[in-house]
Amino acid sequence: MKITDKLYVAMDYKLSLDSGEEVDSSPPGEPLGFIAxxxxxxxGLxxxxxxxxxxxxxxxTVEPEDAYGPVIKDMFQEIPRGQFxxxxKVEPGMTFHAQGPHGQVVLTVTELKDNDVVIVDLNHPLAGQQLFFDVNIVEVREPSAEELLKAQSVQQQQQEADGCNCGSTDQSECGPGCSCG
Structure with a gap:
């Protein structure tokens, strides 16, 4: 069976960067499962x-625009040191997790300014990176009812985070990331 939309897929993968550094992988014996x-x-993947x-x-190979997007300069922000x-001891390269309006975000410290201001990058840590996936397809099959419900729940959460108000009778309420309007 070939991978097409709405099928369950399980795959082993290793993700590396242009430098060859491996930054993520599926644990041995625990393939990543998803609904295509x-x-x-x-x-892009x-x-x-x-x-x-x-x-x-x-x-x-997945280009930045088909992965986590380009680095956006407006995503660099100054935060008072007192917020940490x-x-x-806050130093460049450190990462912190914070709660944003659409869930958890990763802040990467890029610079300290006058000991009282911290410049952070709110871009995804892999933004602007070309990604290399070594994949092995383990399973392709019809999804279970439970797997379909989980996928629908994840999709709805993503749409809400993108400003979508799907299900509204007034489609003018749909946000920029919405596909229902």
Whole structure:
């Protein structure tokens, strides 16, 4: 069976950067499972997996615009040093997790300014990066009812985070990331 929209896919993967550094992988014996076409993985990877079958392996290159996007300069912000824990020596390269309006965000410290201002990058840590996935398709099958419900729940959360108000009778309430209008 070949990967098409609405099928369950399980795959082993290793993600590396142009430098060769491996930055993520599926744990041994625990393939990543998702519903194809349900926006559960980055678009560039999903597109390249379409048509593959269980047992196939491939090296997939995904450009930044099909992954986590380019680095956006407006995503660099100045934050008062007092917003960080007092007992932590804040240094460039450190990462912190914070709650944003659409869920948890990663702040990467890029610079300290006059000991009282911290410049952070709110871009995804892999923004602007070309990504290399070594994938092995483990399974392709019809999804269970539970897997479909989980995928629909994730999609709805993503649409709400993008400003979508799907289900509203007034489609003027749909946000820029909405596909219902």
């Amino acid at each position: 076409g349900a926006s559960q993985i980055i678009p 999903e597109r390249e997996l379409m048509g593959m079958s269980a047992g196939e392996s491939s090296r997939v 824990p007092d007992d932590v």
